[in-house]
Amino acid sequence: MSEPPSHDPNSQHSQPEPSVQQRNSGSSGVGQQAAGTAKGIFQFQWIGNTFNFFFGGASESFTPQQEEHNRKALLAKVKNYWIKGVLEKSLYHQVLIELGLEERPDAIPHPLSEISEIDEDSPQPLREGTKVIEIFDKIGTGATLLILGEPGSGKTTTLLKLAQDLIARAEQDTNQLIPVVFNLSYWTNKRDMIPDWLLEKVGNKSYLPKEIRETLVKKRRLLPFADWLVEELGNKYDVPNKIGKTLVKKQRLLPLLDGLDEVKVEYRDDCIATLNKFKQDYGAELVVCSRIKDYEALSNRLNFQQAVYIRLLTSKQVGHYLDSFGDYFTGLRTLIKKDKEWKKLAQSPLMLNIMTLAYQGVAVEDLPRIDVVEERRKQLFDAYIKKMFKRRKTNQRYKKAQVKHWLIWMAQRMVEESQTVFLIEKMQPYWLVNIKQKRIYRLMGGLMAALMFGLMAALMFGLMAALMFGLMFGLIFRLEDSEIETKITLNQGIRKSLCNAITVSLKVWLMVVLTGGLMGGLMGGLTGGLTGGLMVGLIEGLFLGLMNGGQACIQHFSLRLVLYFNNCIPWNYARFLDYAADRIFLQKVGGGYIFIHRMLMEHFAEMKPEN
Incomplete structure (x- = not known):
């Protein structure tokens, strides 16, 4: 894959500035011609050397050994942060239920839709036990995948399981891309045209006409996604700026992007446009997660190759899961069978797990009876909070x-x-x-x-x-x-x-x-x-x-x-x-x-x- 030309809007900052020694060396030449003495040269060079001793910039290039070290360090951080720190400790890790997947071709534009009619837009269930890594591999080189689901359906867990498989590969094969988890909630619609500090000052000046203030805000240009990746590598993974730029420019990363629906509503369409441009410019492999209703409400669509939807749990899956605990959840099992609203809540892996944590050993007559679904969800979270305080009686x-x-x-x-x-x-x-x-x-x-x-x-x-x-x-x-x-x-x-x-x-x-x-x-x-x-x-x-x-x-x-x-x-x-x-x-x-x-x-x- 050929390396795309850099389109960093701050390219003047990405190039190392001339050192003070270099600038002063030129000045010393002028001083020599003007003064005709070697003393001026010595003084300027000495000051320049002293300055560079303290502030001299490092080379932008890396040896193969340095690149391998940087690669291993980033892989280790992603693994420790997200796999060991989140996936292996998540509530979903306790719900040992295989989530069902289905293809959603209607969620992404078909490349031939403008010249021919495409009929296969209906959801297509995938075989039981299909893993997301299998879907990703099937797409092939340059794979782009959109993962959709309801709230609490396991989107982030599915993304992290994919990250786990990709990390295992990258640890064994240095030719594999480095999977890195990012959260899109930190992506915002801003950049260089007008500095943020000036916008803030202007925004606070009520004597300026509202139209002028709004126009100034709109003049801000979208933050190129490559720049955002570099910033997030620094902010979240402590990757130095020059290393981050090299990783992005040389296409060494596989961004796994969670939370498209967590981007501020007014910026979501712009975020999709930015992702599409990044994919087009870099030919990058990408994976994005989003709540399905929030994604369907947008006017833009991701130009990805495939989209999958995480299906809700079936009554059979819920029943088998509760039965696996014996008599611990007899009351909860009975209530779910009798009450349609409780059965609906239990279709979410998150809510099912919270039920088991909050109502373990509770008799059916002691379980709450509330007709409004949202009130039941609130009551369930309140019960979970109360239970978690009771679980840790030490160190109060x-x-x-x-x-x-x-x-x-x-x-x-x-x-x-x-x-x-x-x-x-x-x-x-x-x-x-x-x-x-x-x-x-x-x-x-x-x-x-x-x-x-x-x-x-x-x-x-x-x-x-x-x-x-x-x-x-x-x-x-x-x-x-x-x-x-x-x-x-x-x-x-x-x-x-x-x-x-x-x-x-x-x-x-x-x-x-x-x-x-x-x-x-x-x-x-x-x-x-x-x-x-x-x-x-x-x-x-x-x-x-x-x-x-x-x-x-x-x-x-x-x-x-x-x-x-x-x-x-x-x-x-x-x-x-x-x-x-x-x-x-x-x-x-x-x-x-x-x-x-x-x-x-x-x-x-x-x-x-x-x-």
């Missing part, structure tokens, strides 16, 4: 009301932002719900910056300078409601942002001390030069450190404090999320967390916060 670190309150807040924010995987560092200032919270958040960032720069200035220049520096930098770094940048160059996450800020500060400080001290020593004495270098280096190092991760840390810490004092989150958030995962409300995926199912997340989001 939090009260039940606290856990429910924090999970409700978390679910509401995730539903509002169409998020599936929750990352602590992805919390944003616009999650603050009232004016008071936002004002406190803005002030905290300015106070922190004022304290840092003020104390530094007091040590070096005195009290008046401390007041001046503190006020100036406090105003500069006063926090806005803008998005917290969690991607700092190649580093992801708040901890890495902090490490990045400290590293940059120390490098700049040391470089300025060395260069400033040497040059100042030559001109005004060693002591004065070193003192000046220390002072200037400290200021520049701290400032650049804030620009390269430090400000993100301040923003995040300020946001966490405001949310904590408003009882939206606990102090140790990571420990709480692990606690919720231990009670099977959440599952850990890499550095993030997901609810055990989207339907449970939606249930929490609809609940009223606990007092």
Whole structure:
């Protein structure tokens, strides 16, 4: 397969910029002609070499050994995050029922439909026991597959089983593509034409006509899917940008895309258009999952080769499953046989499993009798939540009301932002719900910056300078409601942002001390030069450190404090999320967390916060 030409809209950033040494080498030539001395050349080259020692860029090419290492590392992360972390711990893993599949040719446009009539649009059941990997293999090279199903039918599980089979192959054969799971809920319709920070400022200016603001928003160009893949590789799998670009450009990935229906409604058709263009430009193999009703409601269709639908469980399958537990579910089995609505709920593998977890050993007369299906579903999830609290009687670190309150807040924010995987560092200032919270958040960032720069200035220049520096930098770094940048160059996450800020500060400080001290020593004495270098280096190092991760840390810490004092989150958030995962409300995926199912997340989001 030939390699497609790069169409990165930010191609100017994908090319390594000339090093400072290269730029300064040219400058030194001009200085030699102008001054006619070798001293200028030496000084410029020395400064350039010193800068490159600290900040020199790495080569964009990789040796075969490096490529193999990168491949194995990514495969291991996908396997650990999604197979060991999700599939093997999922509720579906307990329901040992073979899900039925059927072909859905009506879900995708036929390539010959415009020149001839295609009659075979009706669903075609596949033989019992057919696995999705068999369907994928049958399509052949360049396979594209759409997996459809009802809520709770096992779409994500089916996708992860496919990932499991593909990973096993890729581990044995280096010629196989690397299967990587992505969630499309993070795909958004935005990009370069107008910067996000400007759009946000414009959007907040109510004095501008509404038509102008809406036009500016519409001017944003779609994010090319290749760029989105690179970003997600960095955000979710910690893959450096240059490695991600190489993997995408050289077509080494097999994206497994879950949650097309979780993309914000207004962006779904655009998302399909972007996927179709990516497939056309790259000839890529793709697999996409979606709820069938959400997909059928769209005007666009994926130009894929095949679509399959996961069939609901039959009464026979449900009966055999419950019978396999003996007398544990006698009451539930009787109710399902007598009540049509309970029988309908049990056709979903998710709901059947929740029934078995919530109503184990419950007599038929004690089971709830509610006529409205949605109310039954809510009651079933409530029973599941109650049961999960009872299953873990040890380590009762939090009260039940606290856990429910924090999970409700978390679910509401995730539903509002169409998020599936929750990352602590992805919390944003616009999650603050009232004016008071936002004002406190803005002030905290300015106070922190004022304290840092003020104390530094007091040590070096005195009290008046401390007041001046503190006020100036406090105003500069006063926090806005803008998005917290969690991607700092190649580093992801708040901890890495902090490490990045400290590293940059120390490098700049040391470089300025060395260069400033040497040059100042030559001109005004060693002591004065070193003192000046220390002072200037400290200021520049701290400032650049804030620009390269430090400000993100301040923003995040300020946001966490405001949310904590408003009882939206606990102090140790990571420990709480692990606690919720231990009670099977959440599952850990890499550095993030997901609810055990989207339907449970939606249930929490609809609940009223606990007092």
